[in-house]
Amino acid sequence: MWRISSHCNNGSCVAVAKLPSGRIAIRDTKVAEGDILQFSPEEWASFIGSIKG
Numbered sequence: 001m002w003r004i005s006s007h008c009n010n011g012s013c014v015a016v017a018k019l020p021s022g023r024i025a026i027r028d029t030k031v032a033e034g035d036i037l038q039f040s041p042e043e044w045a046s047f048i049g050s051i052k053g
Contacts (some may be wrong), residue, residue: 004029 002015013029024044027036039047 002027 002017004013004015008029011030015027015029017025019025019038022041024039024041025036026039028034
Protein backbone atom coordinates (compact mmCIF):
# COMPACT_ATOMS: atom_id res chain seq x y z
CA MET A 1 0.00 0.00 0.00
CA TRP A 2 1.45 3.34 -1.06
CA ARG A 3 1.40 6.21 1.45
CA ILE A 4 1.54 9.91 0.59
CA SER A 5 2.19 12.72 3.03
CA SER A 6 -0.83 14.62 4.30
CA HIS A 7 1.15 17.77 3.38
CA CYS A 8 0.99 16.84 -0.30
CA ASN A 9 -1.58 19.08 -1.93
CA ASN A 10 -0.17 19.99 -5.34
CA GLY A 11 0.33 16.53 -6.85
CA SER A 12 4.13 16.78 -6.87
CA CYS A 13 4.75 14.22 -4.18
CA VAL A 14 6.56 11.02 -3.38
CA ALA A 15 4.71 7.86 -2.37
CA VAL A 16 6.31 5.35 0.00
CA ALA A 17 5.48 1.68 0.54
CA LYS A 18 6.88 -1.17 2.63
CA LEU A 19 7.32 -4.22 0.41
CA PRO A 20 6.67 -7.81 1.55
CA SER A 21 10.46 -8.35 1.40
CA GLY A 22 10.89 -5.66 4.07
CA ARG A 23 12.46 -3.21 1.65
CA ILE A 24 11.13 0.34 1.30
CA ALA A 25 9.94 1.56 -2.11
CA ILE A 26 9.39 5.13 -3.27
CA ARG A 27 7.89 6.52 -6.48
CA ASP A 28 6.82 9.81 -8.02
CA THR A 29 3.04 10.25 -7.68
CA LYS A 30 2.87 12.02 -11.06
CA VAL A 31 4.26 8.91 -12.80
CA ALA A 32 2.57 6.01 -11.01
CA GLU A 33 3.74 3.52 -13.65
CA GLY A 34 7.28 4.92 -13.67
CA ASP A 35 10.43 3.77 -11.94
CA ILE A 36 10.40 2.64 -8.32
CA LEU A 37 13.44 3.06 -6.10
CA GLN A 38 14.02 0.46 -3.37
CA PHE A 39 16.00 0.73 -0.15
CA SER A 40 16.88 -1.62 2.68
CA PRO A 41 15.40 -0.74 6.08
CA GLU A 42 18.86 0.41 7.21
CA GLU A 43 19.33 2.66 4.18
CA TRP A 44 15.87 4.13 4.69
CA ALA A 45 16.50 4.78 8.40
CA SER A 46 19.75 6.53 7.53
CA PHE A 47 18.02 8.68 4.90
CA ILE A 48 15.19 9.66 7.27
CA GLY A 49 17.72 10.37 10.04
CA SER A 50 19.63 12.67 7.71
CA ILE A 51 16.48 14.59 6.80
CA LYS A 52 15.43 15.02 10.42
CA GLY A 53 18.96 15.98 11.50
